[in-house]
Amino acid sequence: MARQTRKLERSDPGPAGRFAAGADPVKREQIIDGAKRVFMKLGFHAASMNDITREAGVSKGTIYVYFQNKEDLFGAIVAQERERITLRMRDILAGSEEVEDGLYRFGMGFAAHITSPQVINAMRTVIGVVDRMPSLCRQFFNSSSMNVRTVLDDFIKRHVALGNIKVEDTDLAARQFIEMASGTFFKFRLFGDLQDVPPQKELDHVVRGAIRVFMAAYGNHDAPVTAKAREHA
Template identity: 60%
Template sequence: MDASKTSSTTETSSPAGRFAAGADPVKREQIVDGAKRVFMQKGFDAASMNDITREAGVSKGTIYVYFDNKEDLFIAMVERERAAFLASLRTVLNDNDDVETGLRAFGIKFLEHLTDEKIVNAMRIVLGVRERMPDLCARFFRGPQNLRGVLQDFLTRHVEAGTLVIDDIDLASGQFLDLASGSFFKFRLFGTMPEAPPRPQIERVIHGAIQVFMAAYGAKKADPPSE
């Protein structure tokens, strides 16, 4: 353990009514909030633990009680944002029983998130260090909570209900995400689209994605009996 982890006099003991070292969720969120602001302003390489300490308003000893280094802080920031986003997508899908309505709400929220400036900047940060820090990139893209898994649960429910016919749900979920992203994400990532697409363009892409997806996987209605 880093020696600085033992230097904090404010969080290394746990008398009645106080958290043990590194266990205060409010303090942890305060640190991650500060780190997020620094990373978004300076990028990963230029950010320092001193910068984050100042921005979060905590002592250096305190920050090392919670996190070993800025890599840990970056992953904590990413995983927090991802967890909140996935929770919102689960809610969207759970609130919509109709398959096309659910896919539309999911797709719009997904594409708005994917093209948001903060998300694009985070992707650029990770890609910028991918050769020096492959483990960081792997943790970023293969987090414990998976976007595809959220969609798979929804598709599975509709397969069981008979509204979809899908043999490979993992493949189908990836196909819908690819269709829903359109070309917008690549344009945003590489700077050829300086701002996020307007809502009508997003809706147009998602509408087309649903049409293609349902043509492939929608349950076919039986023909009426011939007279």
């Protein structure tokens, strides 16, 4: 009898290993992925929770365990995308010991990302809900938590402390470089004037120009010029 009891205990998973309602990260990701495909295809206004249910392969009841409504789900997608590109940019800058090298790697990575079809479609979706969800759109660009701008701001501050550059307003400098690095490609892509992703050669040309302007304004011209600085000049 004791042996049988032990067998039953082993075969019954019990509560261990189970997630509380709304706490399973895999299920949450499944819902977000399905919703993302629906929003990209239909737009926010045309998409329904039934569409998302079918695409995600879950019941409507399951969706409402994780998200209050369509707006809440859309907000989760926005936050996820912001975190993804932020972490990517942080990783890029983490291995950069010189200003010009870091700016080049950041600029190329950011420009390629911001002009990609996925991001352009996502941005158009965000713009489409700006009147209905203004706080969400402000959060996308100006989150109080870590974002692309704050990552670059931290990089600039680090090199100011090292004496490699002279910047009084590092937040402004970060904003300026981001705008220069994306050039006008992002706006052209967003509004349909540029149908295809810019070639690597053109992105390279724009980013190198942004670095020259940035260093002309903020470079410590008393510091010795490194080989990598000459490389990106």
